[in-house]
Amino acid sequence: MAIYFALLSLYSECKNVHIEFQSDSVTAVKYVNDMGGMTSPELDRLSAKIWSWCLERNIFISAVYIKGFENVEADWYSRNFSDSTEWRLKPWIFNRLCSHFFMPDIDLFASRINKQLDTFISWFPEPGAVCNDAFSCSWHDYEPYIFPPFNLISKVVNKIAEDSVERALVVVPFWKSQPWFPLLLQYVASLPVRLPRHKDLLTLAHDRTLHQIGKSLNLIGVMLSGNRYILENFQQELSRSSFKHGEQGQENNMVWLGNSGIFGVLNNVKIPFTPMK
Incomplete structure (x- = not known):
């Protein structure tokens, strides 16, 4: 084999x-x-x-x-094979995300074991992979699904911006204190959604082992874009839909604290979560 x-x-x-x-x-x-x-x-x-x-x-x-x-x-x-990178989002949740946002055309961080889409890019050479190492190719012509290792989130957001990706469906943890979170806010192109905390939300595809912190891991799905026109249109729509007469504006870009259903604040405008379809 x-x-x-x-x-x-x-x-x-x-x-x-x-x-x-x-x-x-x-x-x-x-x-x-x-x-x-x-x-x-x-x-x-x-x-x-x-x-x-x-x-x-x-x-x-x-x-x-x-x-x-x-x-x-x-x-x-x-x-010395490590299966720590083989975590897979529950397929039912992935399908709901695609119905809510859009159907991606490639899975950028996957393997033949945990891929969500037939077209995928793996870390090492692998049967069926378009290529290996997602950062070694351009993402410009793709509308990708991205569930990256958490330590690569900042690099992923920068790559989306550099390659002017039209739209990307990204799954990340809701960690507002992380240094990459303000960067991610700048490229949000649609209202984000919270993923349900199912105990089997993340599993190893080959043996169904549950993620160690799956119950406490707060994941979100969000559409990001490197196209400035798409970002401007979203921010303009967001400004109109979020404005309340007499409300005091934020002094600068910041993270909204607490569990009030607010994802973050960009250009003095709050970005709320929206229910997933």
Whole structure:
């Protein structure tokens, strides 16, 4: 399976080449070189799948055995896999978010395990991924869904602005004291929504393990934009809808404290939450 995934991830654009694999599995080496076998029907089918994929591209493959203690780099990655980045938003909640805002066309921070959309970008080379490392490509032509690692939120917002993304559906924690929160406020293009606190709101896609702080994690969904015309239109609409006669304006941009249903304040105007559809 590792050989098959390596072909899909690294050689999907190749033709007319010979690829040699080194593996510490005697079984894998034999089934690849013999184009199948009689012992395991499952491995025989997988071998046929590998060779069919290769023959369509005129690729010839061979495999050689390498002792495990010599297979240092690949063996380290296979034994030190971390599933801490494989958290997935509950699909039902994701579908509600899409109904409320819009249907994204790509999942920018995903894997083949936890992707919400068929088109996705992964951190490492992976079968089915458009590319790897979302920050290495332009987001300008996408309308993405973004549920990033929390330590990358500031970088994500800056990337949306730099690439002039028309609209992006972003899920982030409602942490008003974080340094990235005022930056995020500047690119809000629609009223945000609070996500319900379901105990299974975040799970590991491969084994359904619940997030350790899932019950106390306050997540929000918000549409961000790097298009200044969209931002100006939203802020003008917000100004008209939020104004109350005689209300004292805020002296500067600030975060509205408390649990009053206010997301934040931008240009002296409060941004409220709106109920999710």
